[in-house]
Amino acid sequence: xxxxxxxxxxxxxxxxxxxxxxxxxxxxxxxxxxxxxxxxxxxxxxxxxxxxxxxxxxxxxxxxxxxxxxxxxxxxxxxxxxxxxxxxxxxxxxxxxxxxxxxxxxxxxxxxxxxxxxxxxxxxxxxxxxxxxxxxxxxxxxxxxxxxxxxxxxxxxxxxxxxxxxxxxxxxxxxxxxxxxxxxxxxxxxxxxxxxxxxxxxxxxxxxxxxxxxxxxxxxxxxxxxxxxxxxxxxxxxxxxxxxxxxxxxxxxxxxxxxxxxxxxxxxxxxxxxxxxxxxxxxxxxxxxxxxxxxxxxxxxxxxxxxxxxxxxxxxxxxxxxxxxxxxxxxxxxxxxxxxxxxxxxxxxxxxxxxxxxxxxxxxxxxxxxxxxxxxxxxxxxxxxxxxxxxxxxxxx
Numbered sequence: 001x002x003x004x005x006x007x008x009x010x011x012x013x014x015x016x017x018x019x020x021x022x023x024x025x026x027x028x029x030x031x032x033x034x035x036x037x038x039x040x041x042x043x044x045x046x047x048x049x050x051x052x053x054x055x056x057x058x059x060x061x062x063x064x065x066x067x068x069x070x071x072x073x074x075x076x077x078x079x080x081x082x083x084x085x086x087x088x089x090x091x092x093x094x095x096x097x098x099x100x101x102x103x104x105x106x107x108x109x110x111x112x113x114x115x116x117x118x119x120x121x122x123x124x125x126x127x128x129x130x131x132x133x134x135x136x137x138x139x140x141x142x143x144x145x146x147x148x149x150x151x152x153x154x155x156x157x158x159x160x161x162x163x164x165x166x167x168x169x170x171x172x173x174x175x176x177x178x179x180x181x182x183x184x185x186x187x188x189x190x191x192x193x194x195x196x197x198x199x200x201x202x203x204x205x206x207x208x209x210x211x212x213x214x215x216x217x218x219x220x221x222x223x224x225x226x227x228x229x230x231x232x233x234x235x236x237x238x239x240x241x242x243x244x245x246x247x248x249x250x251x252x253x254x255x256x257x258x259x260x261x262x263x264x265x266x267x268x269x270x271x272x273x274x275x276x277x278x279x280x281x282x283x284x285x286x287x288x289x290x291x292x293x294x295x296x297x298x299x300x301x302x303x304x305x306x307x308x309x310x311x312x313x314x315x316x317x318x319x320x321x322x323x324x325x326x327x328x329x330x331x332x333x334x335x336x337x338x339x340x341x342x343x344x345x346x347x348x349x350x351x352x353x354x355x356x357x358x359x360x361x362x363x364x365x366x367x368x369x370x371x372x373x374x375x376x377x378x379x380x381x382x383x384x385x386x387x388x389x390x391x392x393x394x395x396x397x
Contacts, residue, residue: 007389011134016105017127020098024064024123025080026054041086043067050212053077058095058285060087060102060155065120068113069106072395085123095113097139100146101387104380105129118148136390141393153379160372167365172309178350179305180340192336196314204342210335211292216262223252226282230266235276235307236284255283256290261299263291263306271319272328273312278302289331298347304354305339 003032004013026039028050036051043063059074061084080086090098105126112125134142181189182201189199192206198208227239234242258264258278266274266288275297284290294301305311318333341351385391 001175004130004388008134009232011132011389013130013132016129016131018086018091019093019101019131019133020060020091021086021122022062022127023088025061025082025086027082028079038077039074040077040312041072041074041084042081042082043070045070045072046157047053047081047248052079054079055086055088058090060090060095060099062102062109063121065118066119066214068119069109070112071099071106081328085121092136092243093133094136094139094143096143096147100143100383101131101133102389104383105131106212119201123299132389138393140220142391145391146383146392147331149378149382153375153382157375157379159373162307163368164214164365164372167368171358171361174361175304175354176308179308182342182346183349183353192338192340193344194340196278197338197340199338200240201342204340206269206338207296207341208335209291209337209339212294212297212339212341213263213335214294215331216256216258216290216292217239218257219286220253220255220257220283223255223283225252225253225255225257226280227255228258228264228278228280228282228284230264230269230274230276230288232273232312235303236264236278238280238282252283254286256286256288257281257283257368258290259292261293263299263302265289265291265329265334267330268326270334271312271316271324271327273309275306275312280333289329291331291334296341296344298344300351301342301347302339 003013025041033048034048035049038050038053039046039330040048040050041061043061043065044067055074057077058076059078059080061072061074061078062070062083063082063083065083065159069126073171074167087098095160106128108125109121113119114300115125133139180200181187182198182204190200190202192198192204199208211238228236229242230236231240239249259281260278262278264275264278264284268287278284278290283306293302315329315337318336319327319329320333382391383394
């Protein structure tokens with residue numbers, strides 16, 4: 001993927017260190033910073049400002065740790081931090097061209113970073129990467145062409161990302177409106193008396209969770225049932241369907257059993273919204289809480305309701321703990337929360353409406369994500385062709 005064997009014979013073959021030489025950045029503790037006009041760079045870009053610089057432009061900054069494979073072209077005096085590498089010699093090469101060349105070489109930065117137990121880029125490793133370079137004027141022409149084309153592609157990518165953001169917001173709005181206001185916009189509303197709910201359809205009821213759920217605390221004897229995970233992003237899902245890298249106990253005996261339709265709440269992360277309805281029979285951590293919905297509730301309706309961000313904010317009020325990041329939602333707290341209770345036929349209608357409308361949005365999202373992937377492939381292919389000499393740029397200004 002990063003092969004220069006087909007580059008024109010007139011291009012100079014050399015190691016990367018003779019195209020751009022990198023050096024480790026410099027320490028700058030927070031208490032030593034003094035506000036000023038000089039940007040402070042880490043691998044991900046500007047992280048602050050300082051009154052002094054220790055590197056002159058033009059420069060290229062990339063991450064040693066964390067953010068690896070991103071390259072920032074700097075045109076003013078700056079301060080590169082010790083978590084970054086920065087260029088100390090561009091060897092009279094065109095800076096914009098070098099940035100595109102390095103973007104093409106980014107996969108090799110990741111390869112070298114993965115060699116150690118703690119991923120990090122060693123400049124001595126990347127300096128030996130073989131490259132081929134055209135003359136400076138040819139570099140300028142290539143950079144000009146890539147600048148025009150990548151700006152166009154980046155504009156399209158930004159527009160597609162905005163569409164994804166709008167689709168996500170619309171999805172949230174559809175669900176929130178349906179589960180708290182119902183499906184008829186002309187429906188007469190009343191004050192629910194519950195601050196987090198506000199107004200609800202006049203014929204809906206509200207009820208404390210203690211009268212709607214029963215805690216289920218049944219333990220597995222073998223631990224061989226399907227292990228379920230509980231996330232604020234995906235709700236309750238089988239662990240087998242997720243790429244989960246975490247500590248696993250030697251045995252799952254004593255884990256809590258849950259039935260399809262049970263509400264499972266991650267006690268420690270409830271404040272983040274880590275809860276939802278179990279889709280299948282399985283087991284969960286004994287630190288979680290499992291609740292069986294009563295006959296007045298449709299499980300799929302409850303799943304949509306409890307995964308609203310505003311619901312997570314509400315249960316936080318009843319959670320216990322000293323630190324906000326260590327709050328725990330115990331049954332006595334959950335049972336104090338008030339929930340809306342529409343008639344069951346409306347709950348079913350709401351669930352069907354949400355499924356139908358979100359399916360339409362998900363289809364658009366999938367198509368948009370596919371377009372984004374193609375645009376990114378096109379961008380990468382364009383840069384690869386240009387910096388390996390496979391693109392004719394003689395007509396480029």
